[in-house]
Amino acid sequence: MPKTVTFEDPTGEGKPIELDVVNVPKNLDDYEARMDHIPTADPYYVDLGMLYRLAALEQVRRNHFDDTPLHLALRGHMGTGKDHDLEQFAAVLEMPHYRIPLTGEVRDITLIGSVKLHGDGKGGTESRWEDGDITRALRGPALINLSELNAAGAETLFALHGLLDRHQAVELPTGEMVRLRDDVRVFGTLNPTDLRDYAGTQTLNKAFADRWIIWEKDFPSEEELTAMLTRRHSGLRSEYAVLIAKLAAEVNASFTSTDSRTRVETPMSLRTVLDRIPAGLRMFGFAKDPLRRTWEEMVLPHIDPYDRDHYETVWAAVARTGPTKAPF
Structure with missing residues (x-):
């Protein structure tokens, strides 16, 4: 039987949620590297209810929306623990975790990949495709955290549109379609832009924002x-x-x-x-x-x-x- 984990509602209102942990196939080319991306559980982490909410959404996705993208972004001020929540959710589910910061300096080739020259061993060179950060993560089970969503440049957001809508795939310049696997989850985090000026952030493009469920992450009481x-x-x-x-x-x-x-x-x-x-x-x-x-x-x-x-x-x-x- 598959290993399961149980999430309890800290408020006591919801019923316990039981989920199967994620299985990382051993025949993956990057199996060892992917296993190294599974976070260690923080023994001092206190779930204020976010893990339970994430588990509730995951249960709905598995049972009712397996063919529909439901991507979640956590919006909150600096220091509220957004990224840590997602990391600990991945740790509990034993899921490889890829945090990919989308600063203004990140280009689409960094995320998607590019063709690079390599020595051919005969004194010449040959061209080879190298996956970028997101493409690499998409090739196996993964919880992808696109951190600082509203700091990304326009070309970066445009490169992500196909992955986040019903197309659910990234088309590489080589012609390969890297599709969103059923054991990959895409999350994001962002800072608010209404009260404070976080350097480099901007209001999300409405078309891009419409591809996300957005939850607020407040300061702890x-x-x-x-x-x-x-x-x-x-x-x-x-x-x-x-x-x-x-x-x-x-x-x-x-x-x-x-x-x-x-x-x-x-x-x-x-x-x-x-x-x-x-x-x-x-x-x-x-x-x-x-x-x-x-x-x-x-x-x-x-x-x-x-x-x-x-x-x-x-x-x-x-x-x-x-x-x-x-x-x-």
Whole structure:
């Protein structure tokens, strides 16, 4: 029998979802390389409901839409964990994961491929086709994450149209049609363009956007951040975890505010909350106020000078001073 995994709804509302893991055929030419692309499960990952939603969509795709493309894009601000969610979904399903950033510098030949010259062993050269990033991923089971969708140039988006609509194929210059296999899933991530100017991003072309289901990925709540900190840093005193989570929640609430006069312009990402601040607390645990010292050394340097007053306003309103006990 095929191996299965079960996804539980963190809210307790939905029924458990059972899915077969992905089988990578051993006769693939790139079997070993593809197996190396299966991510390792993050033992500290906290599913806030996204894995369950992804599993629900996957169940629908397998049972009812096996011949219809249902591509999903996660839209959210920097540091909300969009790419990590997709990576961990691939890890649970034991699915090769290919994250392909679509920055403005990426060309269609990088994604699709090109003809290159190689030595023929006789002192001459010969032309050979070399797959690009997407074409290579499409030749076997894969979860493809087209990261930063709205940073892609027009020619890149045009090259992807046929893959993402009912045609479900990429036509190579060689004449080969690389079709979307039934064990390949195409996802994307993008930043919002309505509130902030993420360098190089743009509003998605409507025809291209229509090829996607788009879900919003919000910043975690204070309670969710506390759970993440507690799981990842089990030795962290609870008063620190609660205060860090409250600071982050307040900063991010200000970031998403529509009042441009008072809002902060840089959010507190999960990297700051889960990595930089705990690292700082271990470094400055000897200080009179370890959290304040960490705030000054590990948080404020990431903030633009004009935005520091806003951060300090949040600190004064939420913390004033940090806990006096050792952090760990």
